[in-house]
Amino acid sequence: MAEPASDPADAARDGAPEVPEIDLPSDTFDAVLDALAERDPGDPLRFEGFSVARADEGDGESAPDEYVLADGDRPSRLSERELHEALDERAPAVTDWYAFERVVGEFGPRRAFLRWLEDADGATVATRYAALAEGVERAWGELRITATVTDRGERRYDVRHADDAGVSVDELDSYDDPLDARELVTFDEKGRYRPLKTAPTLAGGWVFPDLGPRDAYETVETIYPATVANWHREREGELDVTHWRETMERQSGIYGVIKTWDRGEGHEHVNWVAEACCDDSQCLKRREWQYDDETDLDVDGGDGVFPCREPCSVVVSAARKWTRLESEQPRTYEFELTPSEKEQVEEIIDAVADGRIDEIREADTKEGANRYRTRFLRAKLFDDEGNLGGVPTDPDEEDGDDADEDDADEDDEE
Amino acid sequence: MQSLVIVAHGSHLNPGSSAPTYDHADTVRATGAFDEVRTGFWKEEPHFREVLRTVEGDEIYVVPLFVSEGYFTEQVIPRELRLDGWDVSEWDSDGLSADQAALVAEDVDREVHYCGPVGTHRAMTDVIVRRAESVTGDPDVGEGFGLAVVGHGTERNENSAKAIEYHADRIAERDRFDEVKALYMDEEPEVDDLPEFFESDDVVLVPLFIADGYHTQEDIPEDVGLCEDHTEGYDVPTEVDGTRIWYAGAVGTEPLMADVILERAADAGADLGTALDDVRETTRVATGD
Numbered sequence: 001m002a003e004p005a006s007d008p009a010d011a012a013r014d015g016a017p018e019v020p021e022i023d024l025p026s027d028t029f030d031a032v033l034d035a036l037a038e039r040d041p042g043d044p045l046r047f048e049g050f051s052v053a054r055a056d057e058g059d060g061e062s063a064p065d066e067y068v069l070a071d072g073d074r075p076s077r078l079s080e081r082e083l084h085e086a087l088d089e090r091a092p093a094v095t096d097w098y099a100f101e102r103v104v105g106e107f108g109p110r111r112a113f114l115r116w117l118e119d120a121d122g123a124t125v126a127t128r129y130a131a132l133a134e135g136v137e138r139a140w141g142e143l144r145i146t147a148t149v150t151d152r153g154e155r156r157y158d159v160r161h162a163d164d165a166g167v168s169v170d171e172l173d174s175y176d177d178p179l180d181a182r183e184l185v186t187f188d189e190k191g192r193y194r195p196l197k198t199a200p201t202l203a204g205g206w207v208f209p210d211l212g213p214r215d216a217y218e219t220v221e222t223i224y225p226a227t228v229a230n231w232h233r234e235r236e237g238e239l240d241v242t243h244w245r246e247t248m249e250r251q252s253g254i255y256g257v258i259k260t261w262d263r264g265e266g267h268e269h270v271n272w273v274a275e276a277c278c279d280d281s282q283c284l285k286r287r288e289w290q291y292d293d294e295t296d297l298d299v300d301g302g303d304g305v306f307p308c309r310e311p312c313s314v315v316v317s318a319a320r321k322w323t324r325l326e327s328e329q330p331r332t333y334e335f336e337l338t339p340s341e342k343e344q345v346e347e348i349i350d351a352v353a354d355g356r357i358d359e360i361r362e363a364d365t366k367e368g369a370n371r372y373r374t375r376f377l378r379a380k381l382f383d384d385e386g387n388l389g390g391v392p393t394d395p396d397e398e399d400g401d402d403a404d405e406d407d408a409d410e411d412d413e414e
Numbered sequence: 415m416q417s418l419v420i421v422a423h424g425s426h427l428n429p430g431s432s433a434p435t436y437d438h439a440d441t442v443r444a445t446g447a448f449d450e451v452r453t454g455f456w457k458e459e460p461h462f463r464e465v466l467r468t469v470e471g472d473e474i475y476v477v478p479l480f481v482s483e484g485y486f487t488e489q490v491i492p493r494e495l496r497l498d499g500w501d502v503s504e505w506d507s508d509g510l511s512a513d514q515a516a517l518v519a520e521d522v523d524r525e526v527h528y529c530g531p532v533g534t535h536r537a538m539t540d541v542i543v544r545r546a547e548s549v550t551g552d553p554d555v556g557e558g559f560g561l562a563v564v565g566h567g568t569e570r571n572e573n574s575a576k577a578i579e580y581h582a583d584r585i586a587e588r589d590r591f592d593e594v595k596a597l598y599m600d601e602e603p604e605v606d607d608l609p610e611f612f613e614s615d616d617v618v619l620v621p622l623f624i625a626d627g628y629h630t631q632e633d634i635p636e637d638v639g640l641c642e643d644h645t646e647g648y649d650v651p652t653e654v655d656g657t658r659i660w661y662a663g664a665v666g667t668e669p670l671m672a673d674v675i676l677e678r679a680a681d682a683g684a685d686l687g688t689a690l691d692d693v694r695e696t697t698r699v700a701t702g703d
Contacts, residue, residue, distance in 0.1 A: 107470040109467075109468075110470075179436075179440065182436055186429050187429065193427070193428075193429040195425075195426040195427070195457070195458070196459075197458075198459075221468060225459040225460035225464070225468065226459065226460040226461075226464040226465070226467060226468050229464065229467040229468050230464070230467070233467070240521075250493065252489060252490070252493075253485060253489075253490070309464075310463065312459075312461065313426070313456065313457050313458075314426060317426060317457075
């Protein structure tokens with residue numbers, strides 16, 4: 001506390017941030033001793049830039065409390081007390097070992113993710129600690145994750161919505177249990193249920209200000225389930241992509257019908273599905289699945305940091321509906337519309353498809369999808385049965401109600 | 415490292431569908447019996463297809479939070495989890511007796527213990543009784559009361575009715591309630607005519623469903639006559655044709671369900687320590703006031 005904070009401007013002039021002062025915590029030193037105790041004498045524990053082993057007396061027996069530190073080309077023999085001093089001088093490298101080997105652990109996705117948060121390019125401990133001292137920021141979907149390091153070399157993480165970047169923790173709802181994130185992801189800002197966790201509709205206003213490594217991983221895993229595991233597999237070159245055809249062939253029950261939508265007449269229908277559901281405006285996963293392993297879709301898969309490896313349950317459910325709807329044959333209907341009315345219909349479709357309805361102001365009658373404009377169109381063009389232009393949907397029936405089909409859909413959700 | 419994976423249906427439409435799954439997962443987590451507890455869903459995330467890749471442990475128990483053996487437990491879940499060599503004969507079940515099958519999940523190349531559904535476990539009988547205690551607020555409820563256990567009929571799944579009858583019979587054998595009946599939504603005896611099947615003035619109605627949703631919140635209350643329209647809500651109890659009906663809502667929301675999840679894992683070989691006793695104790699209905 002007594003020492004003046006280093007002037008960030010100095011670091012900026014040097015072009016490199018400073019490595020923070022780290023005190024070697026006793027539990028970290030004990031962990032090193034434990035790790036050495038599990039090794040044979042002479043078998044070194046490696047840290048960045050140096051290694052430590054228990055001293056070997058030459059006969060395979062260890063010398064109690066004697067250690068050998070190899071730093072460069074001249075090994076030195078140390079007592080336990082001297083080892084503590086030596087490791088304290090090298091506290092960044094030792095606490096870095098402790099953070100990943102003893103706190104983060106081996107589990108591949110967690111380890112790779114936490115490493116990536118602070119080190120996308122294989123940087124040295126010094127470079128990473130200097131960056132962590134200032135805070136390393138990463139984006140993950142709509143999340144902003146800031147990694148820092150304490151003066152004991154422990155990693156701490158601040159996880160929040162990217163829209164809340166820079167907002168004081170005091171102004172946000174603060175959490176520390178990763179499982180609390182389940183509540184935060186259930187509804188969007190307008191209180192609507194979010195069936196797809198990777199939809200870009202995550203509400204903000206909250207923060208996990210001070211998480212340890214494992215809890216940081218769990219929080220991200222709760223907000224965007226399995227995204228880290230899939231990202232990790234992709235980085236390892238092992239992402240198992242299941243394309244549209246294979247996914248739909250696998251479906252059974254009420255979804256078994258979807259495979260009949262693929263009629264060997266091209267994949268334009270799947271382009272439409274992907275454009276409807278998988279665009280970055282609808283889902284933050286980067287679509288890696290295609291029509292089949294030989295036929296790519298023609299629409300953009302998005303730029304998300306984590307991949308989408310197969311059509312999700314939302315796509316499958318919607319595809320079932322489209323399979324039924326797209327089995328209908330087109331008919332020719334005759335309506336009379338003014339040119340502005342035709343354009344208004346197009347504007348209404350655009351507004352719904354782009355989720356802009358709530359942005360259109362009540363009195364803004366320049367907008368085709370304005371409510372008054374739309375009510376006027378309905379008043380003018382619909383007959384008492386709700387038929388556009390008084391034209392029945394089915395020429396043989398007065399009413400094209402499909403209530404029975406809607407009932408059948410309930411099988412889908414119980 | 416011992417891991418529990420609870421798999422459930424979930425919903426694209428109903429935000430409350432996953433709540434019992436999360437609640438029971440939390441209860442199990444609090445016992446400390448497992449190094450990790452994960453949840454996976456058919457309609458939510460992580461999906462069945464991807465949940466195993468989020469699991470760290472090498473001793474994995476998968477427990478389906480479903481009420482009966484059938485389409486989901488026999489086809490969908492094993493297929494989506496990619497259980498290599500799965501065949502329903504692995505369970506060697508009569509429709510009620512599935513316990514577990516140990517198979518390699520191709521997704522993670524690790525063996526998993528795939529357990530039978532919670533709904534057919536003998537411990538589920540206790541959850542139904544506990545549900546009756548919860549809804550009446552009486553830990554000794556029974557005398558002067560009838561109990562109706564309600565489910566889908568055989569129209570949708572032949573094993574659905576088996577599970578209902580199994581638990582109704584077991585509760586009847588205990589001589590705790592004056593009468594116990596199994597009723598159905600889409601076959602005789604139908605829940606619509608509940609008062610006709612009971613002589614008791616008070617009847618607890620427990621639907622064998624995992625989560626509250628369309629069937630338990632709209633269908634059954636309207637069919638039974640608790641309300642004209644579900645949006646009006648209803649009282650507990652509500653008198654219908656001279657019978658006071660204590661409608662319990664989905665049994666799957668009862669905290670003791672966590673016990674059945676643990677029983678399933680224990681039957682499959684999980685080492686649970688004192689977790690079973692702990693859960694039975696922490697989920698009890700409070701006595702007195």
